[in-house]
Amino acid sequence: MKNLIQNESINFQYNPFGGLALNEIPKALVPIDHFNQIQANIENEKIKIIELKGKKGRGKSCHLKALQLTNPESAFFQLGQKQTNFEEIINSSKQLLFLDSIHYLNFIQRQKLFKSDHKIILTAHFSRHIEYKLAGAKSSSFNFSGISQDKLAGIIKNRIKIASGFEGPINLDQNVLKNLITKHGDDYRSIINHLYQNFDQC
Amino acid sequence: MxxxxxxxxxxxxxxxxxxxxxxxxxxxxxxxxxxxxxxxxxxxxxxxxxxxxxxxxxxxxxxxxxxxxxxxxxxxxxxxxxxxxxxxxxxxxxxxxxxxxxxxxxxxxxxxxxxxxxxxxxxxxxxxxxxxxxxxxxxxSNAYQYKIITKELELKPHSFSRPYFYSVWIFMMLGFVTSFLGLWDTYKYYLLIAFALGLILILSYYLLTKSIAGKINIQFEEIQDGKFKVKATSSNKWKQVSMISMNYRIIEEVTDNRGTTPYKVKLFKFNSKPQIFKRPNNLVESLFSFPIDEPQTIKFQDVRIYWFLEMEFTSIFGIKFTHGNEFITKKVKR
Missing domain, CATH: 2.60.40.640 (Immunoglobulin-like)
Structure with a gap:
């Protein structure tokens, strides 16, 4: 890969394209256009479920974590690999719940949760609008798809700043960015993973 | 502010x-x-x-x-x-x-x-x-040497040999593709037979590998000058085995749990030179060199680096089987 980072004087403490610490996620994130609308819907008492939907690698989980940090009076559950107990979720003392990867709960558990008193912000690969309707819960859905060169550049620059502490302007080769989008489409994670594995050539 | x-x-x-x-x-x-x-x-x-x-x-x-x-x-x-x-x-x-x-x-x-x-x-x-x-x-590490913590080990079947893998894969794919194309009703009996054959192949593979290889036990022995010895015995005394190839690998494995879809990535960091034994007797002894500047066994939540002993043996009927298992190493002061 041709050099993406044009600056020569950046000293990296580690590869900037790896997994981020929780407190680094908001610093790396370039929020989607309707980020403020999601936040407004969280505060809107009439809306019970907020769904962040999209294919893998489009930034749903990152946005979910960043949203949870802006709402500290809430609980975050990473479903799936991290053996979370359903009882722990449904009996949570927090009213506002952030659930990553809702598909790891079965239909009955999901219905129980959607009918509960909790307000839920969740990530899903496809819309579960019918399930929300079935549970009688008002919902809103936000789609995570599409990519722009500017947004990708923003994310890469933010990550470089976090990993290096560099505060000056960062110059990225626009042709390399363009080629990354041509090759990986709007799969941000695939692009970031590719950059991780090819960092020595960046 | x-x-x-x-x-x-x-x-x-x-x-x-x-x-x-x-x-x-x-x-x-x-x-x-x-x-x-x-x-x-x-x-x-x-x-x-x-x-x-x-x-x-x-x-x-x-x-x-x-x-x-x-x-x-x-x-x-x-x-x-x-x-x-x-x-x-x-x-x-x-x-x-x-x-x-x-x-x-x-x-x-x-x-x-x-x-x-x-x-x-x-x-x-x-x-x-x-x-x-x-x-x-x-x-x-400062002036270190590797130490093998595992003293004894039993090797287990760990992967299909290629012809077996491809046969099972083809049978399974046939079923999915024809169902997808709406041909299931026409060819369902043929496909069920194909699917059953796939299952029989899997089962026979494990039965065959067990009966041919027997129980494979390994003993590690450390030798000076950065070398270690692997002693392998089989409960079947390798009677039906015509050739053995033994090597060890160092593998970096990460499980990416970010986002909604987890997946594993493996990297083979080091492959030792394989040791070949034709017509093996009861005891098979291999002498391996430790690698230069590779990590010891490491395990964290979503990351592990492990050393893996692998043995591929060819039966007298020409079918190849692969057995293996992990062993634990540590870098200690020389």
Whole structure:
């Protein structure tokens, strides 16, 4: 890969394209256009479920974590690999719940949760609008798809700043960015993973 | 916004890399921008795992250097410290990095909070009463040798030989593709037979491998000059085996749990030269060299680096089987 980072004087403490610490996620994130609308819907008492939907690698989980940090009076559950107990979720003392990867709960558990008193912000690969309707819960859905060169550049620059502490302007080769989008489409994670594995050539 | 109350920096006498067990000397420099009451100042050492995984952070140690002190505006305060670190080496692989982070911290007694609404809702701003500066240091092993912790091991069937794998795969795919094309009703009996054949192949593979290889036991023996011996015996005394190829690998495995779809990535970091034995007798002995500058066995939440002993044997009927298992190693002082 041709050099993406044009600056020569950046000293990296580690590869900037790896997994981020929780407190680094908001610093790396370039929020989607309707980020403020999601936040407004969280505060809107009439809306019970907020769904962040999209294919893998489009930034749903990152946005979910960043949203949870802006709402500290809430609980975050990473479903799936991290053996979370359903009882722990449904009996949570927090009213506002952030659930990553809702598909790891079965239909009955999901219905129980959607009918509960909790307000839920969740990530899903496809819309579960019918399930929300079935549970009688008002919902809103936000789609995570599409990519722009500017947004990708923003994310890469933010990550470089976090990993290096560099505060000056960062110059990225626009042709390399363009080629990354041509090759990986709007799969941000695939692009970031590719950059991780090819960092020595960046 | 509130004005920054102090400047905090951590610096080290040398850049590194440091040897595990070496005395590391550093200093924390603090220049307050106004008179402040310092509650505590010190450093902590953390281990960070970064890469194609969810970030992992392990707290290793923390030490307060000074507590309860009044500091005056624009005066430079220097606090020297030293420590010995001898836990994990730092590591840079293709998919992960293991990093040692030294964080200098200074906690001040609460100042008057800002009345600004923006300050109250901005959770991403630095905490005005707690300051930090961090440096990442590299640590390498000092005059080490590898030690095999596992003394005995049983090898298990761990992968299909290629012809078997392709046969089963073709049968399974046939079923899915024809169902997808709507041809299931027409060809369902043929496809069910194909599917059953696939299952029979899997079953027969395991039965065959068990009856031909028997129970394979391994014993490790360390020899001087960076070598180790592997002694392999079979409960079937290799009667139906015409050839054995034995080697070991070092594998970096990460499980990426970020996002909604987890997946595993494996990297073969090291492959030893295979040792070949034709018409083996009861005891098969292999002499291997340890690698140069490779990591020992490591296991964290979503990352592991493991050493794997692999044995491929060819039966007298020409069918190949692969058995293997993990063994644990450690770098120890020579």
């Amino acid at each position: 509130l004005k920054q109350v102090s400047r905090l920096r951590v610096v080290f006498e040398k850049k590194g890399p440091f040897k595990l067990g070496e005395l590391v000397k550093g200093k924390i420099i603090l220049i307050p921008e106004k008179d402040v009451n310092l509650k505590s100042l010190g450093y902590k050492i953390n281990l960070e795992i970064r890469g194609l995984i969810e970030f992992e952070d392990y707290h290793l140690s923390k030490k307060n250097i000074v507590e309860d002190q009044t500091l005056y505006k624009d005066k430079e305060y220097i606090y020297h410290f030293e420590f010995i670190y001898n836990k994990y080496e730092t590591y840079k692989g293709l998919n992960i990095e293991i990093l040692v982070k030294v964080v200098a911290f200074a906690n001040f007694l609460p100042l008057i909070p800002s009345e600004s609404f923006l300050d109250k809702i901005n959770v991403f701003k630095s905490d005005i009463n707690n300051w930090e500066d961090k440096k990442y240091l590299n640590f390498i």
